[in-house]
Amino acid sequence: MSKKLFQRDRMLWLWIPIFLIILLIVMSVSVSLGAASVDWKTVWKIVFSKIPYVGDWVTADWSDSAETIIWDIRFPRVVLGAIVGAALALAGAIYQGVLRNPLADPYILGVSSGASFGAALVIVFGWQLFGVGRFTLPAVAFIFGFTTLMIVYLLARVQNKVRLETIILAGVVVQAFIGACLSLILALSNEQLQTIIFWMMGSLSLTDWSYTAVVFPIVIVGAILSLFFIKDINMLGLGEEVAHHSGVSVQRTRFLLLILASVITGAAVSVSGAIGFVGLVVPHIIRLLFGSNYRMILPLSIIGGAIFLVGADAVARTILAPRELPLGIITAFLGAPFFGYLLRRAKREYF
Amino acid sequence: MLTVEKVSKEIDGKKIVNHVSFQIKQGECVGIIGPNGAGKSTIVSLISGLEKPTGGEISLSNRPISSWGVKKLAQQMAVLTQDGLNPYPISVFDAVLMGRYPHLSFFQREGKKDYDKVEEVLETVGLTDLKDQMLDTLSGGERQRVAIAKAMVQEPSLLILDEPTTFLDIGYQLNILSIVKDWQRKDDLTILMVLHDLNLAAQFCDRLILMDEGEIVKIGSSEEILQEDLLSKVYHTKPEIVRHPKWDIPQILLHYE
Numbered sequence: 001m002s003k004k005l006f007q008r009d010r011m012l013w014l015w016i017p018i019f020l021i022i023l024l025i026v027m028s029v030s031v032s033l034g035a036a037s038v039d040w041k042t043v044w045k046i047v048f049s050k051i052p053y054v055g056d057w058v059t060a061d062w063s064d065s066a067e068t069i070i071w072d073i074r075f076p077r078v079v080l081g082a083i084v085g086a087a088l089a090l091a092g093a094i095y096q097g098v099l100r101n102p103l104a105d106p107y108i109l110g111v112s113s114g115a116s117f118g119a120a121l122v123i124v125f126g127w128q129l130f131g132v133g134r135f136t137l138p139a140v141a142f143i144f145g146f147t148t149l150m151i152v153y154l155l156a157r158v159q160n161k162v163r164l165e166t167i168i169l170a171g172v173v174v175q176a177f178i179g180a181c182l183s184l185i186l187a188l189s190n191e192q193l194q195t196i197i198f199w200m201m202g203s204l205s206l207t208d209w210s211y212t213a214v215v216f217p218i219v220i221v222g223a224i225l226s227l228f229f230i231k232d233i234n235m236l237g238l239g240e241e242v243a244h245h246s247g248v249s250v251q252r253t254r255f256l257l258l259i260l261a262s263v264i265t266g267a268a269v270s271v272s273g274a275i276g277f278v279g280l281v282v283p284h285i286i287r288l289l290f291g292s293n294y295r296m297i298l299p300l301s302i303i304g305g306a307i308f309l310v311g312a313d314a315v316a317r318t319i320l321a322p323r324e325l326p327l328g329i330i331t332a333f334l335g336a337p338f339f340g341y342l343l344r345r346a347k348r349e350y351f
Numbered sequence: 352m353l354t355v356e357k358v359s360k361e362i363d364g365k366k367i368v369n370h371v372s373f374q375i376k377q378g379e380c381v382g383i384i385g386p387n388g389a390g391k392s393t394i395v396s397l398i399s400g401l402e403k404p405t406g407g408e409i410s411l412s413n414r415p416i417s418s419w420g421v422k423k424l425a426q427q428m429a430v431l432t433q434d435g436l437n438p439y440p441i442s443v444f445d446a447v448l449m450g451r452y453p454h455l456s457f458f459q460r461e462g463k464k465d466y467d468k469v470e471e472v473l474e475t476v477g478l479t480d481l482k483d484q485m486l487d488t489l490s491g492g493e494r495q496r497v498a499i500a501k502a503m504v505q506e507p508s509l510l511i512l513d514e515p516t517t518f519l520d521i522g523y524q525l526n527i528l529s530i531v532k533d534w535q536r537k538d539d540l541t542i543l544m545v546l547h548d549l550n551l552a553a554q555f556c557d558r559l560i561l562m563d564e565g566e567i568v569k570i571g572s573s574e575e576i577l578q579e580d581l582l583s584k585v586y587h588t589k590p591e592i593v594r595h596p597k598w599d600i601p602q603i604l605l606h607y608e
Contacts, residue, residue, distance in 0.1 A: 228457055228458055231449070231452055231455065234441070234445070234449060235449055235452060237437065237439050237441070238436050238437050238439055238441075238446065238449065239434075239436065239437045241401060241430075241432060242432070242435075242436060242437070242498075244399070244400070244401055244421065245399055245401075245425065245428075245429065245430035245432075246425055246429075246449060246450065246452045246453065246501075246505065247421055247422040247423075247424070247425030247426070247452050247453035248421065248422075248452065249421045249422070291440055291441065291442070291485065292439055292440040292441050293441050293442070293445050295445075
């Protein structure tokens with residue numbers, strides 16, 4: 001482990017397919033798990049039958065109820081899990097690279113506290129925004145999350161410059177304040193208390209394809225944009241001054257990347273709640289295995305995050321079935337020990 | 352090539368750099384020397400655009416630095432600082448490759464031309480054997496050579512060095528400076544370096560700028576600058592000036608009283 005196995009980016013084209021295959025396996029296992037068992041062959045037949053043109057070649061030899069369970073209930077959930085996992089891991093990787101801080105995760109600048117506060121307000125007051133209907137909660141959560149980031153950024157801005165230490169401190173301050181607001185709402189609410197707490201712990205239940213349709217474009221555009229920033233993130237890692245001397249507009253690049261990561265985080269959090277640990281641990285695991293070059297870290301974190309969250313969700317659904325556990329508990333249960341194990345094995349500093 | 356005109360830098364009412372003017376011609380190697388706190392490193396920050404002067408103007412190729420844009424400037428100017436690159440776990444090859452950044456557009460990835468350039472430069476500075484090593488496993492001297500290689504692939508016409516040899520042993524001090532010198536001869540590179548070591552400054556620079564308390568005391572050849580009275584006034588110590596037995600240039604010896 002002390003010597004990185006694979007460093008050059010040509011190895012990327014070996015590892016991306018491997019990661020994608022693992023993701024497909026985890027997804028199909030997850031879809032076939034549940035109270036009504038459907039074998040994975042049928043699962044994929046149903047999926048293929050939904051693809052235009054390809055579907056004509058598949059003969060339907062399954063029951064309608066199997067199709068409903070797979071396509072309308074389990075599959076949207078697994079796909080959303082993959083998207084949310086990818087989004088959180090990607091955002092975490094960007095935050096860690098830009099803030100040069102190993103403890104950075106998608107929530108460090110308060111995006112999730114803001115979003116949770118917005119969500120709690122919606123749940124308690126039963127708001128309905130005009131024109132967005134049942135998307136009110138994710139929309140409000142997103143707006144609150146993003147506003148929080150802007151407040152943090154403005155607080156940290158001194159003479160047109162934002163220093164790294166200042167922005168992290170500003171994040172802590174704003175989070176503390178919003179945390180207090182949130183606690184106040186929790187204290188004053190009665191029967192909605194459990195709904196809010198469940199939302200905050202993160203869950204992929206109560207999803208259908210419409211949520212995916214909203215989040216997917218944001219995450220995919222964000223992911224593609226972030227890949228163009230790989231050179232810049234790497235450069236920031238060599239030091240702020242070095243980056244400047246090499247032609248990186250440090251302040252502007254940092255701002256754009258934080259906005260990008262926060263939009264991605266906001267999109268994910270708004271539909272699934274603040275699922276912890278994915279954004280912290282997945283980029284670290286990738287870093288420990290493949291080194292600190294963002295040419296490797298970004299793409300592999302995206303797929304790795306998807307694998308991790310789909311797997312965690314499968315565990316959350318089945319381990320105490322029919323009871324479902326909040327996803328955040330499982331991600332921490334799975335992620336923390338594995339991360340600890342990797343940390344022990346890494347003999348030198350790796351960040 | 353580089354013109355510094357009446358440049359001042361004030362921080363909280365304190366003048367760090369005061370009315371400094373000098374010019375550097377294409378292909379010249381100029382050294383800035385002076386005691387701690389003389390404003391040497393601030394001059395470097397001002398020229399590299401890291402900080403903005405509170406007065407005066409700096410121009411590169413007759414264009415003010417402030418109008419260049421960070422990326423365009425990096426195509427013309429590379430900077431080597433005393434702590435060089437962070438000991439970041441990234442391979443030597445990848446770190447050097449980053450020097451190509453100013454020549455690539457936002458949407459562009461490094462291509463064969465860039466990889467070839469990196470291989471060539473690694474060969475030149477003798478890093479080929481280390482190219483798959485991680486930066487954090489290298490010694491300070493090796494990491495400084497990586498920083499030079501990175502500056503080389505940047506293909507600048509002006510190289511600025513801010514005490515590049517401070518943390519290095521004598522072997523590496525000479526190694527780093529001779530790499531820079533060879534590069535200068537090959538590409539008609541212009542060099543501005545801040546040096547603490549007056550003997551190395553005398554050996555490697557065509558002209559020296561002696562600074563004290565934010566102002567220029569004197570600009571001239573090593574013969575003109577390495578004078579006993581001048582140095583003892585600025586450094587508050589009395590060095591012995593001797594001749595270098597091989598090159599016949601002034602060198603200093605320190606003696607304890």
